[in-house]
Amino acid sequence: KQEVTQIPAALSVPEGENLVLNCSFTDSAIYNLQWFRQDPGKGLTSLLLIQSSQREQTSGRLNASLDKSSGRSTLYIAASQPGDSATYLCAVNRGGSNYKLTFGKGTLLTVNP
Amino acid sequence: DTGVSQDPRHKITKRGQNVTFRCDPISEHNRLYWYRQTLGQGPEFLTYFQNEAQLEKSRLLSDRFSAERPKGSFSTLEIQRTEQGDSAMYLCASSTPWVLASGRYANEQFFGPGTRLTVL
Numbered sequence: 463k464q465e466v467t468q469i470p471a472a473l474s475v476p477e478g479e480n481l482v483l484n485c486s487f488t489d490s491a492i493y494n495l496q497w498f499r500q501d502p503g504k505g506l507t508s509l510l511l512i513q514s515s516q517r518e519q520t521s522g523r524l525n526a527s528l529d530k531s532s533g534r535s536t537l538y539i540a541a542s543q544p545g546d547s548a549t550y551l552c553a554v555n556r557g558g559s560n561y562k563l564t565f566g567k568g569t570l571l572t573v574n575p
Numbered sequence: 576d577t578g579v580s581q582d583p584r585h586k587i588t589k590r591g592q593n594v595t596f597r598c599d600p601i602s603e604h605n606r607l608y609w610y611r612q613t614l615g616q617g618p619e620f621l622t623y624f625q626n627e628a629q630l631e632k633s634r635l636l637s638d639r640f641s642a643e644r645p646k647g648s649f650s651t652l653e654i655q656r657t658e659q660g661d662s663a664m665y666l667c668a669s670s671t672p673w674v675l676a677s678g679r680y681a682n683e684q685f686f687g688p689g690t691r692l693t694v695l
Binding site for chain 1: 579581606608610615616617618619620623625630631666668670680682683684685686687688689691
């Protein structure tokens, strides 16, 4: 059974700092991995998707990396802003017959002005 | 691309009542998923449709839960005889196996705003 762990559970940083969020998964046989952002009481916004054959993806100030063999992904946020404050969720997609996502519990990020 | 929509956004009900939620996926997407999220947890998979066929159901989906996707368009999730433990955010997502003109990835899941259920 796939298990996804995110560390740290919560992170508080001053505005402008670069930061890294970590995600690990137990089964390396994945199809892709998605990073999401969730604001309080809201749905999920897809930030980045990394295919299993890729090593990294970039979107603006965000960079996600994937090391499938070690079961790890990181989300790097450059020059953090108060508007980045949210919960960040990592999810792995096993592919196969249904492509369901298995999520971690998330990292609650607070960026202080 | 108007995004995934869900209705209602909030539902408060008394224990024992039946509730029904609706999800309208992105129009080009043939795959539709339901997830449930409780406070402090990541979403958990409930069920999956490809077009109108329900292809997988999680063990989380007890006999009181039923989902449909008639004609492969919108989907409904019904909970009968609600219990306090059903209180959660119910999230719908959709995806397509093809790369769209927008350039987004195949099989990327897009989520709706969710339906927050409170069972009193």
